[in-house]
Amino acid sequence: MLWGRSRWFGAVLCAVFAVVSCGGSGGGGAPVVNLYNAPQQNLAGIVERCNREAGGAYRIALNTLPRGADDQREQLVRRLAAGDPGLDVLGLDVTWTAELAEAGWIREWTGENAARAKAGTLRQPLETAVWQGKLYAAPYNTNVQLLWYRADLVPEPPATWDGLMKESARLAREGKPHYGEVTGAQYEGIVVWFNSLVASAGGSILSPDGEKVALGPPAERALEVMRAYARSKAADPSLSNAKEDDARLAVEAGRAAYQVNWPFVYASMAANRPDLVGDFRWAAYPGVSGPGRAPLGGANFAVSRYSPHPAAAFAAALCLRDPESQRIAATKDGLPPTIEAVYRARGMAEAYPMRDAILEAVRTAVPRPKTPTYQNVSTVTAVTLSPPAAIDPPRTLVTLRELIGDALRSKGVLP
């Protein structure tokens, strides 16, 4: 009886191993390229198209990562740190390139593949895929924040943050909606705001090589603007909790007159408030004294170091971000293209009435600081700047310099 049972158990065990051992190879001989990407509604269509075009050279399997950027990064790095061969093409946020490249988890793009990834690609998004002079990813989509305003309340959009505060003061005097929404919550959004202000004031958070803290007088100027804004008539009482979606909702609800945000707010306004969309306009991102430099976002495709078939993975990544794929992503999912020619493709005028403004902003947009420890730099910066109304420029600057300095050497503790 006992013997019989253990033999049965053994048979089950063998069966399990058999299933596991042939699970990896996939059917039909074509290598399976596992794509891991953030949720994107019509990405499956793009994958399908590439699989047809591949003609059996490879078959892309779409795997969807969690919705939150931190959760996506966590899942990817945990599996990469373990040398997982189940990942081939990785959809990366523009801020992760340095980290994954420095750790040796993604492959450098060279030769023909690199040439194809660079051809016709806008310079700023391409820069986000480069670490220490080497290309580590192919730009997929880009993004920039613009100033979105209600023309019935703000007839002439100001070009600076001071101008916005004056407009809000005027609207408040007239008893009209006067809030201006910014992403002031303690998360990546407040870092994005600060980074753009520092760049608009002519400085940067880190030195160009990402090794040292820069900050200095432009950063102090940026801190002064944030503090003044958070204490002005423009500040929504929930400023210190506002993320992108809260900003969008405040304008749609009619509580705020304007916002700085990504272009997704336009389609949302058209869908939710057709009565307001007629007066809903866009303008360049506000500056400190001169023109502003908009925050740059977006995503790139990289190939894992542990991919068992890198050649197929590079080919798949190139197809997933070719002009036609980018056109589909732009018109169906609202992701601005990184290939300049796609802005003039069919369907773009209807989906992107603001495409010239986006293209214009992308050319001067400011990327996030480049460093393998960006996660740490961002976290300590967000903690130090929150809440913006409590910023004390000279003192906050000293704290920032110290904490970012520690974070760069991965020395300090993350909150």
Next chain:
Amino acid sequence: MELGEGQRAERRLGLWLCAPAALVMLLVAAWPVVYSVMLSFQRYDLRFPGDKAWIGLDNYATVLTSQFWWNALGVTALITVVSVAVELVLGMGIAMVMYRTLLGRGLVRTVVLIPYGIVTVAAAYGWKYAWTPGTGWLAALLPEGAAPLTQHWPAIGVIILAEVWKTTPFMALLLMAGLALVPEDVLRAAAMDGAGPWQRFRLVTLPLMRPAIVAALLFRTLDAFRIFDNIYVLTNGAQDTSSVSMIAYHNLIGGLNLGIGSTMSVLILLTVAVVAFVFVRGLGASAPGGGRLCGGVGRC
């Protein structure tokens, strides 16, 4: 007394039968602990594999001089003390009700245990949505514009509430087992001597239940100190609500800093060990199976 041949053989067999379990315990528990301690003496950041080095106690100095760490320790201690205290009082009340109930005893006990049976993460999402303005029924009871999870003290309050709601049944179950230790005739004798209900509870029931109470407090304190899932779901540590386990997770998994993260894990282990030591030595809790703990493990 000399052991007979048969007894010695039996003892040897016993050891052999234990060996596989002991070996597995060594593999799954001892080795990770030793490995963590080793990592805590190293500079080891997965993003800088080239900079790996032995650095002695540097990581401990970094963690112990960080205001983030002390803040997390303070938050953890506060949550532990408040939630365990509230759970003890509530749990005692529920235990009395469950113990004295004559009608539908099984039903009462089952109903009380429901919160404990729900997966913590699922329950935490329930609380999160309930407190989120716009979607939550609890948030709707608050004044317009209040978002408790986005402010420090209200968020701590919500975390403690979720914790208490979730684990009071466990406390009640342990205490109810303790109530079974109190002989009915002692209580009756006390009543004969003129002791009122409050006196009987304070002077007879509580002292006799002491081992069970101390064991319940020990279990819950150690549990509460390692709080993770409720905070992870409710705030993910925003607004300075990180517990020590949260901050260790953020450094280890989010920050990929194995050195600092392991240092925090070791410090948590040491703190838990100290708390357990104080309970066992100071308050006279005995380890499960030690004989004095009747309620918890059901042997008297």
